[in-house]
Amino acid sequence: MRRRLAWLLLAVGLALLAAACSGGSASIDFSQLEEEPPAQLAVPRGDVIRMAVAPVISPVPSLTLYEQLADYMSEKLRRPVDLVLGKTYAEINDLVKSGDVTLALVCTNPFLQGQEEFGMELLAAPEVAGQPYYFSLLIVRAGLDVTSLADLRGMTFAFTDPLSNSGRLAPLYQLALLGEAPDSFFSRAIFTYAHDNSIRAVADGLVDAAAVDSQVYEYLSITEPDLANKVKVIERWGPFGISPVAVNPNLDPELKTRLREVFLQMEGDAQGRELLQRLLIDRFIVPDDSIYDSVREMRAYLREKGLTE
Numbered sequence: 001m002r003r004r005l006a007w008l009l010l011a012v013g014l015a016l017l018a019a020a021c022s023g024g025s026a027s028i029d030f031s032q033l034e035e036e037p038p039a040q041l042a043v044p045r046g047d048v049i050r051m052a053v054a055p056v057i058s059p060v061p062s063l064t065l066y067e068q069l070a071d072y073m074s075e076k077l078r079r080p081v082d083l084v085l086g087k088t089y090a091e092i093n094d095l096v097k098s099g100d101v102t103l104a105l106v107c108t109n110p111f112l113q114g115q116e117e118f119g120m121e122l123l124a125a126p127e128v129a130g131q132p133y134y135f136s137l138l139i140v141r142a143g144l145d146v147t148s149l150a151d152l153r154g155m156t157f158a159f160t161d162p163l164s165n166s167g168r169l170a171p172l173y174q175l176a177l178l179g180e181a182p183d184s185f186f187s188r189a190i191f192t193y194a195h196d197n198s199i200r201a202v203a204d205g206l207v208d209a210a211a212v213d214s215q216v217y218e219y220l221s222i223t224e225p226d227l228a229n230k231v232k233v234i235e236r237w238g239p240f241g242i243s244p245v246a247v248n249p250n251l252d253p254e255l256k257t258r259l260r261e262v263f264l265q266m267e268g269d270a271q272g273r274e275l276l277q278r279l280l281i282d283r284f285i286v287p288d289d290s291i292y293d294s295v296r297e298m299r300a301y302l303r304e305k306g307l308t309e
Contacts, residue, residue, distance in 0.1 A: 047079050047080065048079070048080050048081075048082055049073065049074070049077060049079055049080065049081045049082070049102045049103070049259075050081075050082045050084055050100070050101040050102050051069075051070055051073065051081055051082070051083055051084065051101065051102065051103055051104070051105075052084040052085075052086055052092050052095050052096070052101040052103070052104035052105070053066050053083065053084070053085055053086065053092075053104070053105045054086050054088075054089050054092045054104070054105060054106055054107055054110070054161075054243075063083075063085070065275075065278055065279060066083055066085075067083060068275055068278070069275060069279075070082070070083045072262075072266075072271060072272065072275055073259075073262055076262045076265075077258065077259075077262060084101055087193065088161055088162075088163075088193065089106070089107050089109075089110040089161045089162075089163040089164065090110070090161075090162070090163055092104050092106055092110065093106070093110050093113065093114050093117075093120070093163075096114060096120060096246060096247065096248050097114065097117065097118045097120075097248065099248050099250065099251075102247070102251065102255070102259070103123060103245055103246065103247045103251075103259055104245070104246055104247070105243070105244075105245055105246075106120075106243060106244065106245075106246045107161070107163065107164055107165055107243050108165040108166075108240055108241055108242065108243050108244075108292060108295055109163050109164060109165035109168075109169050109295060109299070110163045111243070111244055111246055111292070112292055112295060112296060112299060113163065114246065118248070118249070119249040120246050120247075120248070120249070121246060121247050121248070121249045121251075121256075122244045122245075122246055122286070122287075122289070123244070123245045123246060123247050123256065123259060123260050123263065124244065124245045124260055124263040124264060124284040124285065124286055125241075125242050125243070125244040125245065125284065125285060125286070125287050126242055126243075126279075126281040126282075126283075126284055126285075127242075127281065127282045127283050127284070127285050127287075128215060128242065128280065128281055128282060129282070130282060131239070132241060132242045132285060132287040132291055133238065133239035133240060133241060133242055133291065134166065134213060134214050134215050134238065134239065134240060134242050134243075135166070135214040135236050135237060135238035135239055135240065136165070136166035136167070136170035136171065136211050136212070136213070136214070136236075136237040136238055136240070137166075137211065137212050137213075137214050137217050137233045137235070137236055137237075138171065138174075138209065138210075138211050138233065138234050138235035138236070138237070139198075139199065139202055139209065139210055139211075139212060139217070139231045139232065139233055139234070140152070140202065140208060140209040140231065140232060140234055141202055141203070141205060141208060141209075141230065141231060141232075142229065142230050142231055142232050144208060144209075144232075146209075146234060147234055148234060148235060149171070149174055149175070149178070149234075149235055150178060152185075152186070152208065152209050153180075153185055153186075154186070154187050155186060155187060155208035155209060156186060156187055156188045156189070156190075156206075156207040156208045156209070157171075157182065157186045157188075157189045157190075157207055157208065157209050157210060158189070158190050158191075158192050158197075158198040158201045158202065158206075158207045158209070158210035159171070159182075159189060159190070159191050159192070159198075159210070159211070160191065160192055160193060160194060160195050160197075160198050160210075160211075160212070160213075161191065161193055161194075162191065164195075164213075165240055165243075165295055166195075166211060166212060166213045166214070166237075166238075166240065167195060167198065167210075167211055167212060167213065168211070169295070169298055169299065169302070169308075170211060170237045170238070170240070170298065171211040171237075172302055172307060172308070173237075173298040173301060173302060174235075174237060176301065176302060176305055176307055181307060188207075190207065192210075195212045195213045195216035195217075196216055196220060198210035198211075198212050199212055199216070199217065199220060199227065199228075199231060200227065202230075202231050203227050203230035203231050204230075211237075214236070214238070215280065217233070218280075219280055238294070239294070240292075240294055240295050241287065241291030241292035241293075241294070241295060242287075242291070244287075245263060245284070247259070260286070263284035264283075264284055264285070264286070266283065266284060267282075267283040267284075
């Protein structure tokens with residue numbers, strides 16, 4: 001099966017190390033690494049389905065599993081499915097907006113931003129442990145004597161992506177409730193662009209704390225318990241509507257329906273159930289849009305306070 005990896009996941013290890021070892025309070029800005037958004041296209045052309053993946057929809061960072069999902073979809077659709085990996089959430093939104101990808105696995109906050117900007121449409125969403133929700137976990141090094149966000153004043157912090165809900169929006173909101181902003185509250189803040197990178201940054205002592213996706217944390221707790229034992233959860237924020245599979249609203253209605261059917265019917269066949277199990281997903285559903293209201297409220301509050309872009 002043909003695959004084009006349009007982007008590789010961002011490698012941030014050296015940047016994290018440099019940031020952790022340097023002084024000052026400035027955040028690391030990776031925005032200069034972003035490319036110009038793709039040329040405007042009405043919808044993807046030809047028979048190829050292009051599926052974009054932001055590293056957030058599942059707790060599995062492995063490219064292999066996303067390739068297996070692409071293979072599964074290709075078999076069900078009887079069409080080639082190309083995998084497109086994005087390095088930022090904004091980039092994935094740009095690809096959906098332009099129509100240069102057919103569908104995308106996106107984060108909750110970028111999904112809501114896409115809804116506002118161009119009517120990004122929910123195709124399906126995963127259900128985990130019987131619920132279409134997840135949480136933002138505030139984690140610190142295991143030996144750090146702190147019990148709340150308020151205790152982190154003057155310490156170092158890792159956000160994930162600038163558009164991440166659990167990795168940035170939620171902690172920004174919690175800081176705002178304390179009457180604080182990250183630039184003045186933390187001694188230094190960095191972006192890691194992946195939840196597992198944030199967990200490793202805390203575990204390795206590169207930063208004191210981070211806010212991460214609960215699904216990623218739970219997956220690493222199972223697959224890498226030694227890593228998980230190096231951090232501890234001190235606060236849990238949410239629940240938040242889970243990250244969905246989304247499409248451009250102008251996508252061909254028949255293709256949209258067929259794509260949705262593939263996700264909704266995964267639990268009905270052995271191959272689909274096995275793949276869902278590997279992704280730590282019960283099934284895909286079409287949830288009520290109201291599950292995202294709590295994130296909308298945070299977005300509105302921060303916007304009113306002038307604390308978001």
